[in-house]
Amino acid sequence: MKDVVVLVGSGGIGQAIARRVGAGRHVVLGDLRQESADSAAKILEDAGFEVSTIAVDISSRESILALVEHAQKFGAVKNVINAAGVSPSQAPVSAILKVDLYGTAVFLEEFGKIIADGGSGVIISSQSGHRLPALPEEQNTALATAPTEELLNLPFLKEITDTLRAYQYAKRGNCLRVMYEASRWGKRGATVNAISPGVIITPLANDELKGPRGEGYRKMLEASPAGRAGCPDEVGDLAEFIMSSRGRFISGADFLIDGGTTASYFYGDLQYLKKTH
Numbered sequence: 164m165k166d167v168v169v170l171v172g173s174g175g176i177g178q179a180i181a182r183r184v185g186a187g188r189h190v191v192l193g194d195l196r197q198e199s200a201d202s203a204a205k206i207l208e209d210a211g212f213e214v215s216t217i218a219v220d221i222s223s224r225e226s227i228l229a230l231v232e233h234a235q236k237f238g239a240v241k242n243v244i245n246a247a248g249v250s251p252s253q254a255p256v257s258a259i260l261k262v263d264l265y266g267t268a269v270f271l272e273e274f275g276k277i278i279a280d281g282g283s284g285v286i287i288s289s290q291s292g293h294r295l296p297a298l299p300e301e302q303n304t305a306l307a308t309a310p311t312e313e314l315l316n317l318p319f320l321k322e323i324t325d326t327l328r329a330y331q332y333a334k335r336g337n338c339l340r341v342m343y344e345a346s347r348w349g350k351r352g353a354t355v356n357a358i359s360p361g362v363i364i365t366p367l368a369n370d371e372l373k374g375p376r377g378e379g380y381r382k383m384l385e386a387s388p389a390g391r392a393g394c395p396d397e398v399g400d401l402a403e404f405i406m407s408s409r410g411r412f413i414s415g416a417d418f419l420i421d422g423g424t425t426a427s428y429f430y431g432d433l434q435y436l437k438k439t440h
């Protein structure tokens with residue numbers, strides 16, 4: 164038996180994290196699309212990692228439970244990574260809330276029951292959650308603590324009609340949920356945190372940069388403090404630190420990694436975006 168690393172969402176960011184924490188362990192690669200998990204498996208296997216793949220729909224509890232069962236066959240589950248998600252241009256409001264908000268909450272709930280002592284989890288949120296104005300206290304509390312099966316029925320979520328707003332609520336909700344779960348995970352000797360990336364180059368982001376809205380994106384990145392987009396490996400480096408022994412005192416936290424874009428959106432050259440984002 165080996166220590167096990169579980170990844171759901173075997174895309175660019177997820178793979179970068181799995182590479183940093185997976186050596187000498189068994190890495191479970193889950194994705195909605197089996198072919199995405201398989202192509203990630205080929206890359207990791209060719210680099211010496213031990214892997215298995217499984218089709219997982221994070222918006223289904225049954226599917227997450229099947230993932231938990233699969234992972235436990237290989238040993239103690241030490242690291243879990245949720246890098247599955249759909250973006251505002253990819254899906255309607257209901258799917259964004261179901262995958263990004265509800266799916267993440269169930270993932271935290273179910274893995275929080277079996278995470279190993281000394282283990283650690285990371286949830287990939289987004290800078291988008293940081294652009295939402297402060298929410299009323301009762302909304303914060305509901306997003307953090309409502310029973311998972313009641314989350315999608317929260318009245319203020321039912322009022323959302325815009326996909327960007329749904330994505331922002333889901334990603335803010337991820338960070339709040341991580342705070343709530345940190346107590347439960349702590350009782351098992353484990354930590355759990357969120358990472359909120361800015362624009363990170365993956366095939367999808369690259370398509371956007373080269374697509375019809377590309378010019379606006381490129382202008383925004385050039386005017387940001389870093390002057391560029393991020394690489395999945397930069398998110399991987401941060402996740403590695405948080406999940407390593409050096410990160411043992413970090414739990415229930417959210418790390419913004421966006422090259423200064425959010426700071427500039429509020430108080431710098433990117434304030435013009437407030438009208439549209």
Ligand SMILES: NC(=O)c1ccc[n+]([C@@H]2O[C@H](COP(=O)([O-])OP(=O)(O)OC[C@H]3O[C@@H](n4cnc5c(N)ncnc54)[C@H](O)[C@@H]3O)[C@@H](O)[C@H]2O)c1
Nearest residue numbers: 172174175176195220221246247248289360361362363365
């Ligand atoms: N790339 C960016 O610029 C950026 C910025 C901020 C946040 N994020 C977040 O990072 C996470 C990872 O995105 P990425 O950039 O690596 O994109 P990606 O498209 O490369 O990876 C996302 C993966 O999630 C999978 N997925 C989608 N729905 C799923 C479901 N229901 N169940 C299981 N898997 C599912 C997709 O098949 C895909 O392989 C997402 O949550 C995204 O919102 C990305």
